[in-house]
Amino acid sequence: MSRPVPRTAAVAAAVALLTGLAAPAHADTTGQRQRDFAAAAAEFGVPENVLLGVSYLESRWDSNAGTPSTAAGYGPMHLTDLRAAGVATSHHDEGSEDPRGDDARPALHPQAAPAAPPQQLQTVDEAAQLLHTDAATLRSDPTQNIRGGAALLAKYHTGDNWYDAVAKYSGSTGDAAQTFADEVFDTIKTGTARTTDDGQQVTLSPAPDLVVPQHADKTPAGVECPRRVACESVPAPYQQLPKDDYGNHDLANRPESQKIDHIVIHDTEGYWDSVLKLAQDPTYVSWHYTIRSNDGLIAQHVPTKDVAWHAGNWYVNAKSIGIEHEGFAAKGTWYTEAMYRSSAKLVGYLARKFGIPLDRAHIIGHDNVPGTTPATIKGMHWDPGPYWDWSHYFDLLGAPLGGFGLPGSSLVTIDPDFAKNQPAFTGCDSPGTTCAPRGSEAVVLHSEPSETSPLLKDAGLHPDGSVSTMDVSDVGSRVATGQQYSVAEVRGDWTAIWYLGQKGWFHNPRHARVAKPAIGWVVTPKPGLASVPVYGRAYPEPEAYPANVPVQAITPLPYTLSAGQKYSSAGTVGSEYYYATTFDVADHVVVKGKLKYVQIQFGHRIAFVKAADVRILPAF
Template identity: 60%
Template sequence: MPRSHRPTTALLTAAVAFSLAVAAPGAAADPGPADAQRQHAFAAAAAEFGVPESVLLAVSFVESRWDFNAGTPSVSAGFGPMHLTDVAAAPPGTEHDQGADPRGDEARPELPPRANPVDVDSPALRTLGRAAEISHVDSAVLRADPTQNIRGGAALLAQYQRELGAAGSGPDDWYGAVARYGGTGTESTAFADEVFATLRTGAERITDDGQHVRLPARTDLRHRPGAPNDPQTECPAGLGCQWIPAPYEEFGAGDYGNHDLANRPDSQKVDYIVIHDTEGSYDTTIRLVQDPTYVSWQYTLRSADGHVAQHVQRKDVAWHAGNWYVNAKAIGLEHEGFAAQGTWYTEAMYRQSAKLVRYLAHQNGIPLDRAHILGHDNVPGTVPSTVAGMHWDPGPYWDWAHYFDLMGAPFRGLGNAPTGMVTIRPDFATNQPAFTGCTAAGVPCPARGSTSVILHTQPDANSPLLTDIGLHPDSTPGTMHISDHSSRVETGQQFAVADRAGDWTAIWYLGQKGWFPNPRSNPAAVSSFGFVVTPKPGLESIPVYGRAYPEAAAYPPGINPQAVTPLQYRLPAGQRYSLGLVAPSEYYWAVTFDATNHTVVRGNLRYYQIQFGHRVMFVNVDDVVVRPS
């Protein structure tokens, strides 16, 4: 498992006590109402270091949404509302502990897993130490005390302004310093543009620790956001996308990599956008995607500022999802981060990613829902032997609800109306499942918000979890280990209601009835409407599949038919599962460097994609009937 080392609870407590006892520089004498202390801290730090208060507020919002995150680090070792980075206190992890072949196509040799070495010497990961020197506050205090963290960020921002020799007191005069802050020492115009866009619109929210913070909108700004994209990139205007191509090269005995040329959408419709995390630093990830013997994806996003690099044209097929059917019909986005660390993803990255996904969805006619915008953890194994090895990123701490809000596609429902379908939608901040294994097996993970909802065999929190025979072939119940999603659903996913009992709701899941608490006062799901599939009358159960491949007769001479192999699960009679999309039977034969030989095989078989468990799966259209939920 990936490992990390964080300040212990004792250290954090001691640090906060120390900061209060010695009245660290800039400590506020009168912070005002309890829920206004953070607002006061921004005003005081801005005045102390000569930074426009609105600029300081906007920078912090784009980094962290003003949250403290319980003093735990982000995926790029950033602490506190100002995202001051300290890699010594929170070194990144290494890689996923599973080793599924990213290409997921038996017609090609399997790509073995590879360790991802992590860069730890970048100045981008050490801004907290510099802020400590400038603000004359101990590093441990900057990590543990949000007020002092804000002071440290203000001091660093003011230092960048001095180094640039910039003059002026208005927000526009601070664009260069903001760009340097977002790039953690180098300039990031994408970050600065997002900060100035936030200044223009304003923001207001209650933070994760109950602080009410407000940034009034500014209508007097001269700067107009809009970083230019490299001409080869396919990004929305103003995102500042960079072209760092993945190599299409032949090597060895006719082998090649690290993606396949295609002509989508003319050759195949793009149905999916797959969200990954990198399990390595941004710099390491960029090196890996430039290795012709390795794997590929279309885009990489950097945590600190949301910077976007594109590597593979969206017409071509990248090797990333571990399922060739999905790869052939998907665009892959890698986000700098570590699924098992229990850390948080930056607002800058969420915002840039949401803009990119909204653009890509519009360009390809992809609906903005969780049947089409998949996490890597929602992609099914191809055949029974690959199920257990599939990756599970971006993990339970990726905030799907906030992400879709940013895309303008929030998960709305019908409230508490007793319909036959629910959309999973817990409150992210207060929904804190007791996961283990973020740092070591059996060790509790930090308590933090999550989009995951845990399922039980009975309407009782003490009852066992459900069983996923793909992950636990011995039929033992699932666990709360961070990577074990045997009995776990995610925000935005839709399931057919199986039963209700008091404050508990049951759904159909992997052929079982799974219960979760769903009280009206704090619901974990909202009622919704859609279509469901159920086995045709007379069938006791039907098979489910990990890919929608054609029948053998559809393959032309010279192309070996791919097996239509059911997974180890069955869908029993009487159960219902949410219909996501109609999946045509297709197989993209691409096993040679010469792309003129590539062929899309299409069959007469038709499939429905359903939300069968944590992952989507496929059923044969001829085996089921479709009904309103």
């Protein structure tokens, strides 16, 4: 599957053009970061656009306040230092979530030992030696970090071939290194500009005449992946186990047998090597894909036709594809641009293949998956966390969020400025401690139009009646970028939305909107109904089950959708239950009922109401 990065005529032509280009013009910017790139490029003889392109693929030129990425990388050039990043655990071991979420089977709680990161990711020492400085300086000082990255590129460079130097900088080999270099060269060709997380204006001027190397499709036979990304097969075992048990997924025939409605975004809470070992453990749980942080390499574990055990809700599992991203939801880390781009290409490919809408009602985080019953809500996972940049991710998908409704619309899309939106969460590194200020996709809700008013209550997460908290894992009073909600009231610069049966207030000033007008549909109880039940699964009516399949309870969640309230609708779905409790697929049955549900955005997580209980209305 791996092959050396080629030294082709196309590469040579591209390199010749790169080295012949004048330094990108940036007279219209005065940012220190831009000057740092120009100075480092000149000092080490690296083409400035190559240095800018590599940094963009690593960090989008951000400093991230000196915190490590999901691949233990620091600063704009992503110099890696595992000693500072530390040891990881698996998020599958935290909380009480049963990844299968199927009441017909015993709860599954596999354990995985903490795993140290791979030792090869240690470029900070190499750069420190070249600059005669120390690792701490390179981690914390963006200027020196850029110099360190330039020094490494210069060291990796041989002859006239900057392509190979860029590929080696990724820390990978073969197709993965080639994909990283391709993305860098594509970025150089098209150019880009942005304001970084610390307010620096940086521009990479386009090089439209640059010849980008063209390569054959990298996808191995049998792997479901888009073109121009590096993919490999790391199969999860479908294996019979003792005591009539089996693992670690279920065979199916999707989409012929069951429609795939959702793609669920996860993070691994562990490093690549250890996570792939878990994916190959028949006694562990499963997901369809894992994406590596430093270069965006994709590994497929479970065919998309089959059902993986990843979301903690069997109804969602049976109708979704789960994608794990090497990284951490809260431990002071950030997701690399290389991984965002690779993931967006994969999700776009899967969405087209299965007809999944590119919106936040169908491309969801694990934190948006509902609990199955009142007892399971508290243990549901909350990855990829509030630091996953949904707005940028949907830009990469070609489906930008927000800004499509008319002013005054009764429906809004949550869409804060990621870099400037920095809620004061706690518990990222240890319980109760304040998290480092960082850009976030999350907007916190209050019970009144005041920053000092209490947060909302979540009867599922806090059954004792207490209010939600600012703990990074507490999603009980929080909305996420791209989600849509019905406006309940507006008072000056404050907007209230309907959320878990309450009014949730957030600051939405005219000069810095965090929610934008939207178009769409909402649901409200039918006339005569004081309230309607809310569900975490869209299961069939009892009469739909054949005699050999146990009837699954339709259990309401501990919330109410009351008359006068409205919630964003993602459309009507049929009722369905996949009965798969044995290793022999001949015993598996897809039960489809006549009962219809409507998927709604009820709180931070999606939910379902019976279509017969509600009216579906256009939002005005």
